[in-house]
Amino acid sequence: MKYCELKRPELEKELADVRKQYDEKKAAGLKLDMSRGRPSPVQSDLSEELLKTVGENEDCFSEEGIDCRNYGFLKGLTELRKIFAPILGVDFEQVVACGNSTLNLMYDCVSDAYHYGVPGGKAPWGKQKVKFLCPVPGYDRHFGITQALGAEMITVPMLPTGPDMDRVEELVKDESVKGIWCVPKYSNPDGFIYSDETVKRLANMKCAAGDFRIFWDNAYAVHDLYPDPPKLLNIMEEARLSRKEDRVFIFFSTSKITFAGGGVAFFAGSEASVKNFLSHAAVRTIGYDKVNQLRHARFFGSTEAVYEQMKKHAEILRPKFELVCDTLERELAPTGTARWNRPLGGYFVGLNVKEGTASRTYTLAKEAGVTLTKVGATYPLGIDPFDSSIRIAPSAVTLPELKQAIEILCVCAKLAVLEKMTENKI
Amino acid sequence: MKYCELKRPELEKELADVRKQYDEKKAAGLKLDMSRGRPSPVQSDLSEELLKTVGENEDCFSEEGIDCRNYGFLKGLTELRKIFAPILGVDFEQVVACGNSTLNLMYDCVSDAYHYGVPGGKAPWGKQKVKFLCPVPGYDRHFGITQALGAEMITVPMLPTGPDMDRVEELVKDESVKGIWCVPKYSNPDGFIYSDETVKRLANMKCAAGDFRIFWDNAYAVHDLYPDPPKLLNIMEEARLSRKEDRVFIFFSTSKITFAGGGVAFFAGSEASVKNFLSHAAVRTIGYDKVNQLRHARFFGSTEAVYEQMKKHAEILRPKFELVCDTLERELAPTGTARWNRPLGGYFVGLNVKEGTASRTYTLAKEAGVTLTKVGATYPLGIDPFDSSIRIAPSAVTLPELKQAIEILCVCAKLAVLEKMTENKI
Numbered sequence: 001m002k003y004c005e006l007k008r009p010e011l012e013k014e015l016a017d018v019r020k021q022y023d024e025k026k027a028a029g030l031k032l033d034m035s036r037g038r039p040s041p042v043q044s045d046l047s048e049e050l051l052k053t054v055g056e057n058e059d060c061f062s063e064e065g066i067d068c069r070n071y072g073f074l075k076g077l078t079e080l081r082k083i084f085a086p087i088l089g090v091d092f093e094q095v096v097a098c099g100n101s102t103l104n105l106m107y108d109c110v111s112d113a114y115h116y117g118v119p120g121g122k123a124p125w126g127k128q129k130v131k132f133l134c135p136v137p138g139y140d141r142h143f144g145i146t147q148a149l150g151a152e153m154i155t156v157p158m159l160p161t162g163p164d165m166d167r168v169e170e171l172v173k174d175e176s177v178k179g180i181w182c183v184p185k186y187s188n189p190d191g192f193i194y195s196d197e198t199v200k201r202l203a204n205m206k207c208a209a210g211d212f213r214i215f216w217d218n219a220y221a222v223h224d225l226y227p228d229p230p231k232l233l234n235i236m237e238e239a240r241l242s243r244k245e246d247r248v249f250i251f252f253s254t255s256k257i258t259f260a261g262g263g264v265a266f267f268a269g270s271e272a273s274v275k276n277f278l279s280h281a282a283v284r285t286i287g288y289d290k291v292n293q294l295r296h297a298r299f300f301g302s303t304e305a306v307y308e309q310m311k312k313h314a315e316i317l318r319p320k321f322e323l324v325c326d327t328l329e330r331e332l333a334p335t336g337t338a339r340w341n342r343p344l345g346g347y348f349v350g351l352n353v354k355e356g357t358a359s360r361t362y363t364l365a366k367e368a369g370v371t372l373t374k375v376g377a378t379y380p381l382g383i384d385p386f387d388s389s390i391r392i393a394p395s396a397v398t399l400p401e402l403k404q405a406i407e408i409l410c411v412c413a414k415l416a417v418l419e420k421m422t423e424n425k426i
Numbered sequence: 427m428k429y430c431e432l433k434r435p436e437l438e439k440e441l442a443d444v445r446k447q448y449d450e451k452k453a454a455g456l457k458l459d460m461s462r463g464r465p466s467p468v469q470s471d472l473s474e475e476l477l478k479t480v481g482e483n484e485d486c487f488s489e490e491g492i493d494c495r496n497y498g499f500l501k502g503l504t505e506l507r508k509i510f511a512p513i514l515g516v517d518f519e520q521v522v523a524c525g526n527s528t529l530n531l532m533y534d535c536v537s538d539a540y541h542y543g544v545p546g547g548k549a550p551w552g553k554q555k556v557k558f559l560c561p562v563p564g565y566d567r568h569f570g571i572t573q574a575l576g577a578e579m580i581t582v583p584m585l586p587t588g589p590d591m592d593r594v595e596e597l598v599k600d601e602s603v604k605g606i607w608c609v610p611k612y613s614n615p616d617g618f619i620y621s622d623e624t625v626k627r628l629a630n631m632k633c634a635a636g637d638f639r640i641f642w643d644n645a646y647a648v649h650d651l652y653p654d655p656p657k658l659l660n661i662m663e664e665a666r667l668s669r670k671e672d673r674v675f676i677f678f679s680t681s682k683i684t685f686a687g688g689g690v691a692f693f694a695g696s697e698a699s700v701k702n703f704l705s706h707a708a709v710r711t712i713g714y715d716k717v718n719q720l721r722h723a724r725f726f727g728s729t730e731a732v733y734e735q736m737k738k739h740a741e742i743l744r745p746k747f748e749l750v751c752d753t754l755e756r757e758l759a760p761t762g763t764a765r766w767n768r769p770l771g772g773y774f775v776g777l778n779v780k781e782g783t784a785s786r787t788y789t790l791a792k793e794a795g796v797t798l799t800k801v802g803a804t805y806p807l808g809i810d811p812f813d814s815s816i817r818i819a820p821s822a823v824t825l826p827e828l829k830q831a832i833e834i835l836c837v838c839a840k841l842a843v844l845e846k847m848t849e850n851k852i
Binding site: 036038039041044045047048051052054055056057059060067068069070071072099100101103104107108111114115116126141144145148149255259260261262280283284285286287288289290291292 | 462464465467470471473474477478480481482483485486493494495496497498525526527529530533534537540541542552567570571574575681685686687688706709710711712713714715716717718
């Protein structure tokens with residue numbers, strides 16, 4: 001029954017029913033953390049062989065004969081860069097293999113821009129007014145970087161085709177707009193994929209700032225749940241056509257392929273961008289952990305093997321995503337109070353509950369033992385002006401736990417709406 | 427024979443002799459790189475067991491039950507922090523276990539100070555005039571950080587007791603003096619150890635800047651060549667006595683204990699400093715590589731085991747250091763044109779050749795196939811105003827190679843002096 005079509009007595013009966021369901025579920029004393037997109041231990045187990053690839057002194061040398069235990073080779077191991085370059089959509093010479101965290105690379109790139117400026121710009125960002133475009137809902141840790149460094153964050157609505165490009169093209173006419181955060185494939189949290197048109201427009205649009213940069217966090221490039229996955233257009237190729245390839249910074253890691261905390265992160269960009277990145281990285285470090293890079297190169301051996309590994313992840317993740325979406329479909333769709341996208345990959349389901357009820361839903365869930373990502377996290381400064389966006393991270397918990405958690409979430413979402421419609425809080 | 431006591435004909439005869447020696451050595455066509463303080467492969471081999479400590483999925487859990495493969499636990503593994511805390515001279519709660527590079531931690535701390543300021547200060551360093559004290563000769567990569575970020579670097583002479591403290595105490599009366607680079611034990615390159623008095627004065631001195639910080643890079647804390655090594659006073663305890671413990675940032679790593687490029691780096695400081703460090707680190711990363719931290723915790727198991735490992739390194743390094751110093755003693759001491767300290771640990775021998783001859787010595791050595799650390803590297807901006815300091819890094823090459831290289835270096839140093847004294851270049 002669509003809640004908006006119910007009369008007052010019907011609403012009150014439904015409220016009483018849902019509250020009873022809530023109380024029963026709360027009494028069960030569940031305790032589940034779905035706040036972050038952590039892989040489950042079973043997923044980490046898929047990479048056991050990685051731990052064995054470098055076990056003896058003789059194993060520590062790369063194909064080029066580099067002793068990976070020692071200092072140096074800032075650009076990272078060639079064999080590993082060659083495996084991942086096709087996934088990043090660039091030549092391996094345009095790839096740098098780094099440490100265990102793309103977040104760190106993104107921070108470093110923004111921080112470097114503040115300290116030193118960006119080629120094409122007039123001054124370090126620290127000496128300029130800096131505005132950053134933040135498609136919303138989006139990834140809290142992206143926004144955290146630009147918040148910490150003092151950028152003014154301008155929200156842009158995420159559409160099923162990507163950021164609202166009419167709005168973006170309008171905004172980049174302002175010279176103080178220096179960048180945009182993008183998760184182009186299986187966006188965090190909605191799971192949208194940027195359309196070809198969006199990619200082309202981003203790559204080609206006219207920006208007032210010569211130091212405008214697209215932070216292309218292609219975190220879920222190979223994180224498909226189904227065969228024949230949708231294809232994301234290669235932004236670097238598009239940008240090259242209009243000689244704007246310096247605009248694109250690409251980030252990618254194996255965090256959700258091998259080990260979330262012990263993978264390898266990559267930076268890719270134009271020749272000039274890579275050179276600039278390395279010039280700053282050389283001040284920071286003598287080299288990233290090449291032993292771990294070697295483990296990864298040995299474990300995969302080929303680009304194809306990365307896709308094979310992702311099929312195993314999909315086997316584990318697919319039932320969880322389907323359970324979430326099926327439950328939302330069954331429990332919330334009939335009420336007409338929420339909307340979401342059924343993702344074909346990535347790590348999240350973005351649930352948009354009725355405006356003004358997300359915080360209440362969060363609190364109800366918390367009190368019933370289910371910790372969700374904090375409401376507002378998907379917006380800059382942690383403030384969702386619509387109080388509507390809830391990020392569901394189904395990966396970490398087991399299937400039976402997830403079933404309980406999502407059922408509770410649905411009950412909470414319904415209860416929050418009904419309370420609001422009847423102005424009748426517990 | 428002391429060169430300064432020679433008459434012109436004697437000098438010219440010596441020049442002819444030394445030039446002949448040089449030409450013979452050059453003809454041998456040697457090719458050796460002694461430019462950086464890299465451990466030799468034999469030293470890396472000492473940590474083979476480290477590679478085997480985490481080989482199966484079941485091995486990936488810490489003593490506290492943390493799945494080290496996954497995200498989180500920014501402060502690092504407790505068991506590893508407990509092993510290294512006594513070496514850092516602080517409680518384990520004051521230690522953060524990080525990635526593979528202390529240079530990166532030092533960069534981050536200076537960069538954070540520029541972006542966000544330091545507790546006790548009036549504004550971010552980026553908004554202030556910043557001067558930094560650089561004991562010379564010193565470590566080029568330290569100076570590289572403050573150079574990149576635009577600090578004015580003020581040199582302070584290194585004495586056998588540490589930086590000239592009369593000068594330091596005078597300089598810190600200037601509010602724009604915000605920090606000092608220190609390698610307190612086996613200083614880079616001279617191998618000096620800060621005296622108790624120097625440590626006490628650094629810990630207690632009155633600084634005009636409330637945000638003055640000592641960057642205590644205790645890189646060679648356990649890197650002793652001989653039994654009963656000299657002891658460095660615990661600066662944190664001294665600073666605590668006068669309630670100045672926020673002043674001290676301690677850095678340490680296993681780079682020269684396990685793997686130079688694949689070790690674990692540590693930050694330590696007061697409670698407030700650790701809190702501040704973590705607050706910025708949390709923006710940059712979800713966590714450092716805990717799998718590698720776990721490998722290290724398992725490999726050592728105790729603080730004592732770290733010292734045992736260092737005895738094995740000393741067995742390999744001691745003959746190299748002794749060869750260098752004995753050769754300098756035999757070849758250069760009689761000429762009265764150079765001075766150096768015979769280090770009891772660390773990674774370098776700092777050779778001070780006659781003023782105005784270091785660059786020429788470097789070039790002569792280079793042409794004879796021996797690459798030394800670039801002259802000037804031990805000074806800010808790469809400029810040694812005395813053209814005198816040469817850093818010898820004996821670790822990377824084998825003993826027979828080192829013998830050849832140091833003999834060449836001595837011949838080059840003599841030749842450069844004789845050329846200068848006779849104004850007679852090749």
